Amino acid sequence: MTTLEGLAHGLTVALQPSVLIYSLFGALLGTLVGVLPGIGAMAAITLLLPITYYISSEAALVMLAAVYYGAQYGGAVASILLRLPGTPQSAVTTLDGYPMAQQGRAGVALFTAMVSSFAGSMLGIVILVALAGVLGRLATSFGAAEYAAMMVMGLVAASTIGEGRPAKSLSMVVLGVLLGCVGTDVNSGVQRFTFGQVQLLDGINLVALAMGLFGLAEVIGNIRKAERDGPPPHVSLRQLVPSRDDLRRIVAPIGRGTALGGFFGALPGTGSTISSFLGYALERRVARQPERFGQGAIEGIAGPEAANNSAAITAFVPTLTLGIPGDPIMALMLGALVIHGIQPGPMMLEAHPDMFWGLVVSFGIGNLFLLALNLPLIGIWVSMLRIPFRWLYPAIIVFVCLGVYSVRGSTFDIVMVAGIGAIGYALAVAAFSPALLLLGFVLGPLIETNLRRALLVSRGDLMTFVERPVACGFVIATVLLLALPLLKGLRRNGG
């Protein structure tokens, strides 16, 4: 079956009325859970899984997939309006989205997020179709040494995204990595920093950390301030539409974000949170005026939103073509397929072309639904800003609690959020970057596990990072990233 035949075939599958309805339902539900802080695709898919036993395998997967990428759209909404990330992967959208909202440009920010998400997904589908074979091989050609070297490069590249003094920024990254050490050590089974709490054996809950550092810290700081400032000025419909200059600015970031997200999505173990962080770091790096970032730079929304949506699509590559799920959500999808008697793997395309091509086409249709659904909603979201904050924040607190609880049904995690929120607020007052702490937390465990595994595989030989060409490339890039500012400084002094 050629790609065109496959797509035509997929169209007949995806356009079945029942599949369409489940796709629409999934997109709606995904948007809802994405908007609600803390509740993410994982919780929604978990809640939906029992239903999938009773519907066709195509409808089931199309619905779950729609929830998954729908949540990526919704996640940006609260990030932009309230500095409250709906999902961890949209935490980075708060950095420039929220300042834009405060400048009265919430509508433009939301529009940018939606359009970038849509473009990222659609281009992600193109990548999926065109490069599924290549990307599938990518997954197995990346060993522990490559992961370790790549993640170190990512950490170095991204640790400049905070503002202010370098020592303050770096201390947050390191603190994040240390928080990532909490829990059972994969390599030795030793329980680190758990202090007898069995609830900590799997580490600190990422959602709890993201909600506490961003959402709650913001709520605490805003209760009195919002009352003093009053609601933001009324936004006319014209101000919702981005200017020509805005549009010109977001094209290139969407392209870069999509490519970056497409790459990381296809690698098992990385994924949309890392993609959006690195997408942001990349935009800041290539920007002519990096100091605009954090003050409402529109590129800082377009890049990461395109990246995380593109990653959400290409994450299906290793899941479907190798039977290797890259993250817990993909493991859930795999589980849903297996329940229907479909074993994803190298034979998937031949054995179940209906499923594969139906899914691919439905991704496109689902994203069209999402764009059509979300663009008209922008006006409603923006008008929510006019509700006095004292009416909003108690509800936000309840939603954060339930969102965190939904991850694994643990009230311990809610208590954790309380503590993290207080610390997060104190850090925010002292102008430490919570985004960098989160970055360290996400990348740290990947770096540690893969570095130690790479050394196990090579039996303790550090040369593995030099002898393996891809790993060596990342090491060289990391060295360059570190040396570049020094070289610039030297040239300035010398010339």
Next chain:
Amino acid sequence: MTDLRRSLALASILAGTVATAAAAQNWPSEPLHVFVGFPAGSSPDTIARIVAEPLAEAIGQPVVVENKPGAGGVIAIQQMLARGNDDYSIGININGPLTTAPRLIPDLGYDPAADIAPVGLIATSPLVLAVGADFPADDIQGFIDAAAEPEAISYGSVGEGSGAHLTAELFADAAGVQLFHIPFQSYAEVTTSILGGEIDSGFMAPSAALPHVEAGTMKMLGVTSAEPFAQVPDVPVMAGQAGLPEDFRAELWNAMIAPAGTDPAIVERLNTELNTILNDPEVRDQLLAIGWQAQPGTPEDLAQRITGDTAMWGGVIDRTQAAN
């Protein structure tokens, strides 16, 4: 902690004998909660849901599957116990939290022998020894020969103290070889690593290896069950081969459990219903499709499994800890 629980459990049995005899007559009068230690979509969760539906029909009350993932299934047992023996909280869990967890987690908070009432075994699964397609050997003897030099052959497991790790060490001990352990977080990672040529082998769930065997990129050298496993009938059993003992057997299992002190009549009822469900050919097929063999039995059978496995894996843990 456990002493207190134990005496409370005992007290409640004594005090409740008369009252519960009457209560068991009306049981169940409210929904039954099943605490599962793994997230939705995982194999223990799927097993729980396969069982829950016919169980709800049989007892005439809803059966609510509650996913309390964490610490390899331990969190779900703690949460089940925290609700007290209210006759409406049971668990479906894997072998780890009932056998090896007391050895591996110092602050477990429960004692499987004293705090858990076994209801019945549900299903078992062996592990297969899988290698990449270009591995020089095609059978267990060849694998053992290749591993003659200590630590020459590496294997991936799903974590220190996991079933896969302990099974591999049990195998290595029986075969008289020393394998090089590299822990991963999931079978998906182990598979990727074998396909990428980073590690030589892995002890893994048959269903994780099967698609790659069918695609010709992996080989299965042996299976750890006593009989050939129905999902991979062509893979030879390890027992008795290449100098391995005749009784060599290592299986993962899922079982239904209740808090100690649950009315014995209710445990009996649940066991009867469970066995009826597990003897249904359709259920057996559903379980097999996800890599599990239905194993109906009595609560005593399960109790014996727990004691036997605790002793067997305890020995393996002793040896690996001594080696480190």
Next chain:
Amino acid sequence: MRRDLHDAAWGGVLALVGLAVAAWAAAYYDFGGLRRMGPGFFPVVLGLILAALGLLVAVPALGRPGMSRHFAWPETVGVVGALLVFGLLLNRAGLVPTTALTVLIASAVAPRRGIVWRLVLTIAVTALTWVLFIGGLDMPIPAWPRSF
């Protein structure tokens, strides 16, 4: 001249945290070698790095003027208290009473007098929560306390 006390204090705290982490890890977790790096390696090394960074934050801050920043104590206590109440009550009291109490506590620190709007808000949020999470998402949480 007012010193930059915020950075000085936080730098000091971070330095202490780093040292404590490194000391704890060095005492209890195996450092290992290059071939089999132990669970102590990362925490010890990173703990020491954090301690150094903390000093780098703290020491220069002592020598430069800073501005005093407002710390919203009442709001912090109110919000954290609301979260704690939610976490500790949810499994015991059920969703509806827990939500109501949480909203009341949280709204107590709002800078606006009056009890009526607080009660209206409590009822509205509780109803919305029930509709969204029990009615809509059908999450497995009891709505009311378990029967006695």
